[in-house]
Amino acid sequence: MTSKLNVAIIGAGRIGQVHAKTILNTLPEARIKYIADNNPAAQQWVESLGGPQFTLTPGDIFQDKEIDAVLICSSTDTHVEYIIEAANAGKHVFCEKPIDHDLSKIHSALEAVEQNEVKFQIGFNRRFDHNFSAVKQAIEAGQVGELRFINITSRDPGAPPVDYIKVSGGIFMDMTIHDFDMARYLACSEVTEVYAKGAMMVDPEIGKAGDYDSAAIMLTFANGCIAMINNCREASYGYDQRVEVFGSLGAMEIENDTPSKARLSTASGVNQEKPLHFFMDRYTQSYMSEIHEFIQAITQNRKLTTCAADGLKSVEIAKAALQSAKEGRPIPMK
Amino acid sequence: MTSKLNVAIIGAGRIGQVHAKTILNTLPEARIKYIADNNPAAQQWVESLGGPQFTLTPGDIFQDKEIDAVLICSSTDTHVEYIIEAANAGKHVFCEKPIDHDLSKIHSALEAVEQNEVKFQIGFNRRFDHNFSAVKQAIEAGQVGELRFINITSRDPGAPPVDYIKVSGGIFMDMTIHDFDMARYLACSEVTEVYAKGAMMVDPEIGKAGDYDSAAIMLTFANGCIAMINNCREASYGYDQRVEVFGSLGAMEIENDTPSKARLSTASGVNQEKPLHFFMDRYTQSYMSEIHEFIQAITQNRKLTTCAADGLKSVEIAKAALQSAKEGRPIPMK
Amino acid sequence: MTSKLNVAIIGAGRIGQVHAKTILNTLPEARIKYIADNNPAAQQWVESLGGPQFTLTPGDIFQDKEIDAVLICSSTDTHVEYIIEAANAGKHVFCEKPIDHDLSKIHSALEAVEQNEVKFQIGFNRRFDHNFSAVKQAIEAGQVGELRFINITSRDPGAPPVDYIKVSGGIFMDMTIHDFDMARYLACSEVTEVYAKGAMMVDPEIGKAGDYDSAAIMLTFANGCIAMINNCREASYGYDQRVEVFGSLGAMEIENDTPSKARLSTASGVNQEKPLHFFMDRYTQSYMSEIHEFIQAITQNRKLTTCAADGLKSVEIAKAALQSAKEGRPIPMK
């Protein structure tokens, strides 16, 4: 018998590994009992951790009464099935974004979560980033006043392979979805209209694959706030993740994180370092913090920052954005 | 007989006075022969300058063969008449923005300019601002590459009186018109579509007067670039005038000018000064530079940074923006 | 008969011309009656101004009862003589720094000022610079608390010709003197000890001419505050003029002014503009402001920011610094 929280991780890919290390190294109140992956090659890595047990069959996890919580880090098409099984087995669920690309499947997953009264967190890690958090705190502290505009810049350092694009769900579902969630999170309101333009600015191959590589979106919120988002799959200077919020009392903006805070002045100018290039570096702390919140929300029975509906809403907006871009008109949302 | 350029100014209001001082103090190659104003009270100020002659009747100016150039700084409704008279008299014309709110009147003014082959400059002073100029230069130098996005923030420190609002032509014609011109200037391309939302975020009295006090606009350009503009008649921290351009090779952004570059660190935080509050302070240098360019383009027979069409295009976009905001749909432009 | 303040300028070199334009263009309450210069070639420039009268003999100025104030912008070796003549003729005096390199001559000049009860301002223009002023104001407003450290960085963009070095009075008298004055101004206290090191870091020819091209100085003040100054005749990135003050309640630091506030992010880094390169550009506003204060202190009978002793003290510190550098020991000051 142990007083530690028993956790299982499904999916031993990049993000599953990150979450595993967070729990092993920084959350003594939790214990990883299983790590599941459908690739037998993952077994070696799991065993090197010296504690968690490897399994090819997630069913083992759902049947194990000792398991308190499950982190679903497998491919998107498996999310709904695992959420439902975990919820029905009474286990709390952390699931990477997006829940699914299909709204009815998402609804069935959220229903299972609700009926079984388990906690559910969707992996919108940026909510936990120190910079975005500072903006949210300023809004909640009333320092910004009534929100008027939210301007989000979200640009990747380079486009992913076209093969990835093909299964990604498209730029709105794969990339902007983080920004839709951030806009909703900061606005504290629901979107009533989406106007979106998709564009080919980087690589024509992405267009041939049926997707856009850049996008500009205007969201109108029920509280009157307007958000403008610009996305691009490529930025020469690296990963660009910024927001400005403007309200009746003030404006708050964030800059990108950089490897150092050094500034070099020479005959050719004054130079600083580029933003952190890789999203895993830029968001290291946020990935840790979201798992800390998940584990501690269970052990201390606290409310989570994200709710089940957050995973649904962002997908609804992504679908409306795609429709808007295709039809060339603003799409109202109920 | 004098070798100086003979200039007349019509309108001795705030901006007319600024231009008069620029010529008197910093342009020895020009001489202000007349300053006209329909308010006799302006005579005292004109005489205190110790050179220019006061007149109530601009006709004096157009008839004086010695006059080379006219600066039209009177109210908007008089612009077209004076442009046509000046052009027909063979005088070069500098005119404050907007030329007019009526497209057909603008066309007739521009026709007179063209037929008489006089130089014509429209007072889009921000093109001459050191910060916006730096952005334009970077674009022209190829440092930004092919433009993808232009993000313009343009917020006033406080709303003007409702009486001003009523005769202003509306937010798109009065305020955003500067941003429409800047977007065109930076994009080096023409707008093909306007999507605009007008909003009431500051003062309901402005809405009762039939205007918006805030606006969000998305412009699509023929070259594929997309501009997003946000406007508000009030910003708690002062006059906010910024732009970011993003292209295939890089991004350039500007910060606001401040009274000093001092930073105070205390127990309550790290504090800097707010942006320069008053547009006449923020844009002092640009008002001087635009008049320098106008005078020197004449004396040295150089091409101007703005052309006659710039005054027309910005009004066309403003009209499309208003239509978009009212009809809730994107408006294509030919 | 005129109600304007009658001013004369002695010396039509670079700084005399700057002050002349300030008065002509921005101080309608003053009139420049004479501009004197021992070079007849200056006459043409003076006449082009269209008001002031040229003279080769400053004696004309001192004898003219109409003259209220004299600006002494001639070479350093003439300052004391002109100060004494002007003061004895009851005229207020503005004098460029330094008053002289000889302490007894300075004393005699200040004596004449005191006996004749005329106003006296020494041209320490940096006290009027917007950035240094912000620091002074924060100190006076109590935001910094009791001062502990003052760190001054003062570097020129490039070394002057060796011929200039030879007559400059040496780095401490020519360059650091501004920093000595600034340290005293900010510390609001007198120096009790000077420890200085002179060094050859830029050009050995400067050493052969008997001077240093770089210097590091530690000043101890009566109130316990310690100032550290670093000087160099050459900085690859331009004119570097900064200060940080640190006290019991906080710290304030200033950055250099730049041509624009643009920032370019590309694959090779994030780049900003270098500081304003030329001291006349960097300090344009301060040169205007010091003359505004001088003229308005007379017309409105106000106290000046600098007092006669300021010109003396900075020379005393410069002499102690040179002695310290030569003898390799701290020099106490009474």
Added chain:
Amino acid sequence: MTSKLNVAIIGAGRIGQVHAKTILNTLPEARIKYIADNNPAAQQWVESLGGPQFTLTPGDIFQDKEIDAVLICSSTDTHVEYIIEAANAGKHVFCEKPIDHDLSKIHSALEAVEQNEVKFQIGFNRRFDHNFSAVKQAIEAGQVGELRFINITSRDPGAPPVDYIKVSGGIFMDMTIHDFDMARYLACSEVTEVYAKGAMMVDPEIGKAGDYDSAAIMLTFANGCIAMINNCREASYGYDQRVEVFGSLGAMEIENDTPSKARLSTASGVNQEKPLHFFMDRYTQSYMSEIHEFIQAITQNRKLTTCAADGLKSVEIAKAALQSAKEGRPIPMK
């Protein structure tokens, strides 16, 4: 039998715990076999780690042939004894700073290190900080050119208890020693002269305890570079750790790290967050990096960034600084 590097830690205080976690969580190539502490209460924490063995007697460590390396994190007065024992037992040594306050004892420790040809690293963690590292790299890459000045600001958020002051060795040995090491590290040269002033600016009790609470130091290096350091035991706005280096080709400066990169503009100004307050937060990454270097220098047989002499030199400078402050004169160093 294991292929992991076997490590022992002596001292389970704050810094010993930090190093233990670094090894456990981030260095799979190493294994902590022992953690020693003379306080039996430490046993509980050691056992909670689930691997290392607790011991009260460091002798166990030196006798265990399996141990490859020892981290000495105990009180300063024990350092030399443990270094000698470890070195004589052929174990590599990482030792917290300072080695000792007594130069002859330091010499005997370094002799043991040299004779036994073990690796020795002194815990000058700031060399591994991302900001200071960026400066060092710029210097080594030749971007700064020949060094002229080094300006170091090093201020604590608040003074330690007077009881700590009494055993600290004094401000130069306890606080400035980091800055002496940094100056040497950046200058790549040895100090030839020290001029130091100690001052009481914070708390008179520190003076009664025989120490200073603030200090200003000027160091001259053999290569002609001059360093100026200012230290204070208290800064209202937090932990202030900055450096600027200036050379023939440019200058590089670093800013403090902050909790976020958010900036709030309101009617009362533009506000950013204060620097990270606690040195363990500010230098988290550097503590990890120094241990990574130590372990990997052993496993990969690489040269260390710090050498044995670094621990000696910084103490020699600290002693000279104290002598200078007491005698009021510059102290030459051979």
